[in-house]
Amino acid sequence: MPIDLTDIQAVYKDAGEHINFTTLVFNRTDQAAELAAVQAFAESYPSIVNSMNIRYPDAKLAVAVGFSNAGWTYLFPNADKPKQLVDFEPVVGPKYTAPATPGDLFFHVRAVTEAVVYEIMDQFSEFFRGVTTVEDETHGFRYFEGRAIIGFIDGTENPSVLQAPEYAVIGDEDPAFINGSYAFAQKYNHNMDAWKDLPTDQQEKAIGRHKFSDRELPDEEKAPNAHNIASQDNEGGVEHKIVRMNVPFSDPASNVTGTYFIGYSREYAVVRRMLENMFSQSDRLLDFSTPVTGNLFYIPSLSMIDRIADGNL
Numbered sequence: 341m342p343i344d345l346t347d348i349q350a351v352y353k354d355a356g357e358h359i360n361f362t363t364l365v366f367n368r369t370d371q372a373a374e375l376a377a378v379q380a381f382a383e384s385y386p387s388i389v390n391s392m393n394i395r396y397p398d399a400k401l402a403v404a405v406g407f408s409n410a411g412w413t414y415l416f417p418n419a420d421k422p423k424q425l426v427d428f429e430p431v432v433g434p435k436y437t438a439p440a441t442p443g444d445l446f447f448h449v450r451a452v453t454e455a456v457v458y459e460i461m462d463q464f465s466e467f468f469r470g471v472t473t474v475e476d477e478t479h480g481f482r483y484f485e486g487r488a489i490i491g492f493i494d495g496t497e498n499p500s501v502l503q504a505p506e507y508a509v510i511g512d513e514d515p516a517f518i519n520g521s522y523a524f525a526q527k528y529n530h531n532m533d534a535w536k537d538l539p540t541d542q543q544e545k546a547i548g549r550h551k552f553s554d555r556e557l558p559d560e561e562k563a564p565n566a567h568n569i570a571s572q573d574n575e576g577g578v579e580h581k582i583v584r585m586n587v588p589f590s591d592p593a594s595n596v597t598g599t600y601f602i603g604y605s606r607e608y609a610v611v612r613r614m615l616e617n618m619f620s621q622s623d624r625l626l627d628f629s630t631p632v633t634g635n636l637f638y639i640p641s642l643s644m645i646d647r648i649a650d651g652n653l
Contacts, residue, residue: 341511341512341515341518342511342512343505343506343509343511343518343519344518344519344641345505346642347519347641347642347643348505348509348519348521348641348642349403349404349405349521349639349640349641349642350402350403350404350448351404351508351509351521351523351583351604351639352501352504352505352508352509352583352604353402354400354402354450355450355482355486355494355495355585355586355587356400356402356450356451356452356482357450357451357452357453357481357482358450358451358452358453358454358456358457358479358480358481358482359448359449359450359457359479359480359481359587359600360447360448360449360450360457360458360461360477360478360479360480361446361447361448361476361477361478361480361525361527361587361600361602362446362447362449362461362465362474362476362477362478363442363443363445363446363447363474363475363476363477363525363633363635364443364444364445364446364447364468364472364473364474364475365442365443365444365445365472365473365474365475366411366414366415366444366445366471366472367471367472367473368414370471371414371415373471374414374415374471374472375415377467377468377471378415378445378467378648379648379649379651380467380649381464381467381468382645382646382648382649383649384467385405385464385645386642386645386646388460388463388464389401389403389460392456392459392460396451396453396456398452399451399452399453399456400451400452401449401450401451401456401460402449402450402451403447403448403449403450403460404446404447404448404521404523404604404639405445405446405447405448405464405639405640405645406445406446406521406523406637406638406639406640407444407445407446407637407638407640408427408428408443408444408445408446408635408636408637408638409421409425409426409427409636409638410427410442410443410444411443411444411445412425412638414444416653419653420516420653421517421638422510422514422517422520422522422638423513423514423517424514424522424607424608424609425522425608425636425638426608426636427440427636428440428524428634428635428636430634431612431615431616431618431619432619433618433619433620433621433622434620434622435622435626436619436622436626436630436631437619437631438526438615438618438619438631438634439631439632439633439634440634440635441475441476441632441633441634441635442475442635443475443476443525443635443637444472445468445472446523446525446635446637447461447464448523448525448602449461449464475633476527476633478527478587478589478600479589480587480588480589480600481587481588481589482588483588488586488588488599489530489532489588489589489590489597489598489599490530490532490535490543490547490599490625490628491543491551492543492547492549492551492554493549493554494585494586495584495585495586497568497572497581497584498581498583498584499581499583504583506606507580507581507582507583507605507606508521508582508583508604508605508606509521509606510522510606511606517638517640517641517644518641519641519642519643519644520638520639520640520641520644521604521605521606521638521639522604522605522606522607522608522611522636522637522638522639523602523603523604523605523636523637523638523639524601524602524603524605524608524611524615524634524635524636524637525600525601525602525633525634525635525636525637526600526601526602526631526633526634527598527599527600527601527631527632527633528598528599528600528601528629528630528631528632529596529597529598529629529630529632530597530598530599530628530629530630531628531629531630532595532597533595534627534628535628538628544557545557545561545562545563545566545624546563546566546567546624546625546627546628547566547567547568547624547625548562548563548566548567548568548569549568556568563624565621565622565623565624566624567623567624567625569621570617570618570621570622570623570624571614571617571618571623572614572617573610573613573614573617575610575613580607580610580613581610582603582604582605582610582611582614583603583604583605584601584602584603584604585601585602585603586599586600586601587599587600587601587602588600598629598632599629604639608636611636
């Protein structure tokens with residue numbers, strides 16, 4: 341059974357110009373009412389997105405909506421679930437820890453127009469006000485040339501557009517959930533003062549690439565725990581890829597600046613190994629970047645969302 345690109349949410353497309361990441365937690369006071377809200381949303385979701393695309397075809401709207409293991413189990417206690425959908429467990433390294441934080445529902449909305457992102461999230465949120473609380477809402481933006489907020493070109497290791505579905509979309513290894521995806525979301529706060537004080541050549545050693553050209557440094561010039569070494573998954577002698585997006589966010593007056601990382605993958609196991617490598621090796625970037633959230637979500641196919649709307653799981 342091949343992957344159907346028409347049945348996939350936006351899990352392998354551009355990070356966008358304006359971005360909203362929102363994580364909600366169910367109140368868990370009335371499961372029937374909370375399930376009804378999800379079903380009503382699922383019924384309206386395609387038409388809301390289609391309408392916006394018709395009204396603003398140049399906005400390049402892209403949306404992904406998903407459920408954590410806790411959220412899926414709470415809403416659909418008798419339904420099967422994706423093989424690798426689990427509660428995210430903290431990753432503990434010798435110096436740093438990737439925490440696990442709550443979340444049941446996850447939204448990733450991006451477009452070239454902020455008004456479109458706002459309108460979509462406002463309409464989505466109408467279904468959930470009163471039955472959920474907000475765990476996190478982060479507004480991101482595209483930095484110069486699409487660089488990460490620390491100044492380096494982002495997405496160098498991503499597969500090409502044509503290859504991306506192979507790495508980001510569940511296939512026939514889990515046929516009941518084909519065309520879905522696993523999304524790992526993790527928010528980092530940066531010590532930008534310390535990073536800016538680091539000379540450019542030391543920043544390059546920390547990342548493993550030249551800052552201006554993005555050319556990879558020779559291995560002997562990299563820090564032993566350079567980011568582009570520590571963050572790889574080479575299980576079985578093969579480099580495994582995911583579709584990753586690092587989205588800047590900032591409140592400059594409050595001196596709060598960071599990166600919202602979202603990784604879409606066919607297998608959560610790949611993401612887990614990447615994280616374990618990063619934290620076990622004390623990735624040099626972690627000396628300047630503190631993870632403050634972490635959760636795993638399943639992004640259903642569009643046909644699965646139709647089944648949710650119909651109560652047919």
